[in-house]
Amino acid sequence: MNSLLNTLGATVVGSMILLMVFGALMNMQTLNYNMQQQVILSGIAENLLSGRTIAGVSYSGLDSYLSKVGAGVSASTDPIIEAYSSNFKFRGKLSPYSGISIIQIISKNPVNGIYPLYVYVDDMVNPVSGPFWLADPLNINYYDVNNSEIYSPNSNHNAIRSCKFTFNFTFETLRPDIDKRLVRYPTVVWKYFKNLYL
């Protein structure tokens, strides 16, 4: 009888330990999975910001598009079309040989709580990039020549010389047991519009 009790006790304790071990393993798997997603998300976001080359074809990043603000635009034309906190639309030549393009960077209304980010070039219906998903709307701050923030940028296009873009990229994970809002890549980039300084 005593031996049977010991065996039962050991079984109970052993089961608890096994549960603990499996729980710990699953936690570690989740941590690893999130880290993997984090690295992938960071890579995607940086590719969007700085561009990438796939099979010999170069795709411009936001940095490249933003370098073109006002490029080749005559003094009589406003190089900036719209300047809001989640929408920046401007004119510029994408190459010395092209016409003047209209480029828009915008985060739109949320879908299931996350905000799609699009980049449009000339065709304002079909984006060249996007959607990229943001946990918060794109936030753009506009600055004047003295690096002072402009609080009504769309009424003061002439004063704009640089911008600060705040992104909070997020990944919708495939695992339902992982909080999909957990994986994020927050980043801030600045862009000085050199054509507007000339």
Next chain:
Amino acid sequence: MENQMLLVLLALALFSTLMLNMYNLVLDDAKIVYNGIIYTQGQKIADRYFQQIEAELLGSNPIKTFSEAYTAFSNFSSSEAINNTTYNINISSTYCDSLGNISYPDSSYMRIDVRINCISPAGDTLYIGTQNSPFSKVLFDIGI
């Protein structure tokens, strides 16, 4: 004490040690990943100041002349709070030659060095551009 219970306790001790070690390794990996994000952000901050200096030197009526930019950034300090991390920024300007060598300074060339440090959420002090290896850019006064 019966054998079964002893074995179970032994297993508990062994698994706990293994688990702790594995957790430690995973957390080390996580630290590398999340510190990487901070390093990347630091590079963007350095780029921001390079852009600013270059933009302000542009045009026939620049915001700053070459010597004014040199003075403004000769010993410049600032800080930037981004995503709960405060980046301490230190910028210095030095006259140099065309290769950035300060042994033979020429007032037509200026080297801008950017050094940033911050404390990560894990409590580590991260150096993004150091005294010996700063982010550097050499600018030339084209005299427009």
